[in-house]
Amino acid sequence: MERRVFLAGLGAMGIAPGTAWALDKNSAERLINALVSDINRVIASGKSEGAMFREFERIFKKYSDTSYIAAYAMGVDARRASAAQKRSFSQAFQKYVSHKYGSRFREFIGGRLEVTGVSKVKNWYEVSTVAYLRGESPFEVTFLVSDRSGQDLFFNMYIEGVNLLLTERTEIGAMIDRNGGNLDKMIADLQAIT
Amino acid sequence: MRLMATHPKFFLSFAWSCFQFGANKAWNALYSHARHLKVVCTESQFMPLSSNTKTVSKLAAAAALILTLGACSNPDTAMTRGDQVWDPYEQGNRKVHAFNRGLDRAIIRPTSRGYSSILPDEIEDSIGNVAENLAMPGVFVNAILQGDLRTAGLATTRFLVNSTLGMGGMFDVASDFQVEEADTDFGETLHVWGVGEGAYIELPLLGPATGRDTAGKIVDLFTNPLSYTLPSPEKTYGTVASVASRLSDRGRYSDTIDSILYESADSYAQARLIYLQNRRFELGQSNQSAEIDPFALDTEGF
Numbered sequence: 001m002e003r004r005v006f007l008a009g010l011g012a013m014g015i016a017p018g019t020a021w022a023l024d025k026n027s028a029e030r031l032i033n034a035l036v037s038d039i040n041r042v043i044a045s046g047k048s049e050g051a052m053f054r055e056f057e058r059i060f061k062k063y064s065d066t067s068y069i070a071a072y073a074m075g076v077d078a079r080r081a082s083a084a085q086k087r088s089f090s091q092a093f094q095k096y097v098s099h100k101y102g103s104r105f106r107e108f109i110g111g112r113l114e115v116t117g118v119s120k121v122k123n124w125y126e127v128s129t130v131a132y133l134r135g136e137s138p139f140e141v142t143f144l145v146s147d148r149s150g151q152d153l154f155f156n157m158y159i160e161g162v163n164l165l166l167t168e169r170t171e172i173g174a175m176i177d178r179n180g181g182n183l184d185k186m187i188a189d190l191q192a193i194t
Numbered sequence: 195m196r197l198m199a200t201h202p203k204f205f206l207s208f209a210w211s212c213f214q215f216g217a218n219k220a221w222n223a224l225y226s227h228a229r230h231l232k233v234v235c236t237e238s239q240f241m242p243l244s245s246n247t248k249t250v251s252k253l254a255a256a257a258a259l260i261l262t263l264g265a266c267s268n269p270d271t272a273m274t275r276g277d278q279v280w281d282p283y284e285q286g287n288r289k290v291h292a293f294n295r296g297l298d299r300a301i302i303r304p305t306s307r308g309y310s311s312i313l314p315d316e317i318e319d320s321i322g323n324v325a326e327n328l329a330m331p332g333v334f335v336n337a338i339l340q341g342d343l344r345t346a347g348l349a350t351t352r353f354l355v356n357s358t359l360g361m362g363g364m365f366d367v368a369s370d371f372q373v374e375e376a377d378t379d380f381g382e383t384l385h386v387w388g389v390g391e392g393a394y395i396e397l398p399l400l401g402p403a404t405g406r407d408t409a410g411k412i413v414d415l416f417t418n419p420l421s422y423t424l425p426s427p428e429k430t431y432g433t434v435a436s437v438a439s440r441l442s443d444r445g446r447y448s449d450t451i452d453s454i455l456y457e458s459a460d461s462y463a464q465a466r467l468i469y470l471q472n473r474r475f476e477l478g479q480s481n482q483s484a485e486i487d488p489f490a491l492d493t494e495g496f
Contacts, residue, residue: 162468174464
């Protein structure tokens with residue numbers, strides 16, 4: 001499954017396997033532009049909510065460093081998680097994230113995201129975009145892109161300074177606490193949301 | 195400007211007493227101020243013009259007190275880094291949060307839904323514009339206090355253009371002319387003056403804040419010159435419009451706000467984190483990228 005998605009991703013990006021990956025300003029910007037146009041396409045498609053969530057899940061898998069985001073969200077508890085727990089958490093988490101953020105994209109209907117700049121920070125890139133929504137003053141959305149995984153993928157996102165990774169680590173942490181530290185129960189909770 | 199000039203003096207004269215009584219004492223005073231916020235607010239709206247002088251001096255004294263309390267609640271700078279949250283009053287805050295959530299569920303959420311569904315979007319936008327326009331004189335005052343002439347200029351231009359060409363602020367003509375939005379508040383003024391963020395506080399009705407922003411919110415009840423110069427019914431327009439536009443926002447961003455308040459595992463912690471990050475971002479404090487290194491985490495198995 002992972003492999004198939006990976007290959008599909010490669011195909012969709014029009015890059016043959018074996019091409020050397022070189023993250024630079026242009027490729028980071030290209031990634032975010034492609035992401036934005038994919039999101040805009042889904043919003044404009046007027047599909048049913050369920051279909052949109054599936055689309056967002058696909059987009060999330062294609063453009064983001066899902067294993068990094070999942071690992072970060074689980075935080076220090078990941079040290080005591082079994083391989084099976086990590087795997088099922090990662091899957092449930094992807095569904096949960098696309099569901100959660102996908103349902104907010106409704107607010108983006110009729111709006112648009114524009115890339116305004118790219119800058120290098122340490123060993124990754126920061127792509128700044130501005131979101132224009134109806135009746136709202138434009139606001140900043142920033143994506144962080146790295147090639148940690150061997151592919152150019154975004155590993156964090158900021159909406160007006162609000163950090164996706166920190167927000168989700170807090171949320172998953174609260175779920176773990178609520179279940180008295182039981183990771184399986186937390187994963188079941190996560191699956192129940194979607 | 196006068197306040198600004200006397201500000202270091204406040205710092206010095208109250209520093210010792212802060213030190214003596216301890217931060218807890220300062221907090222308690224601040225907290226009871228916050229609890230009386232609603233009363234203060236009501237007073238200011240219905241204040242007869244004749245009593246202005248007396249009230250102004252009373253307010254100046256209150257502002258001085260608040261300013262120093264804000265200063266006292268300054269922890270250390272480590273607290274303003276990364277996801278670090280300084281929340282020594284968590285127990286009390288959680289109670290307030292439960293109250294706010296109950297209030298939202300019972301009154302604010304249903305009201306905003308009704309409000310948003312009855313009013314056409316254009317009218318909601320206009321009310322939002324009016325609220326924003328009437329806030330501009332307050333933005334101007336704070337920008338001047340911060341020595342930020344650019345924002346002061348923007349606020350002035352927006353207010354003049356939108357009040358005239360924009361039919362009393364109903365239409366945001368200034369934005370059509372590419373005049374940037376201007377927004378600031380006394381909390382930011384305190385930040386510019388070097389007052390630290392302080393402890394996290396969830397205020398009844400008003401929601402998340404910090405020690406510094408609570409002080410700012412209280413002072414901002416009085417920083418808008420319109421509330422002193424306009425005759426009695428007109429000066430409440432700004433307040434009414436801003437309450438209406440907040441209702442409108444509650445309706446428009448219903449899904450997002452609901453997801454924080456009702457769908458997250460710990461809505462208190464979520465609201466706290468989101469507020470603090472966003473506020474630090476607004477104040478230009480967040481050092482976005484520095485804190486998370488994508489290569490410094492073991493992702494094996496995920």
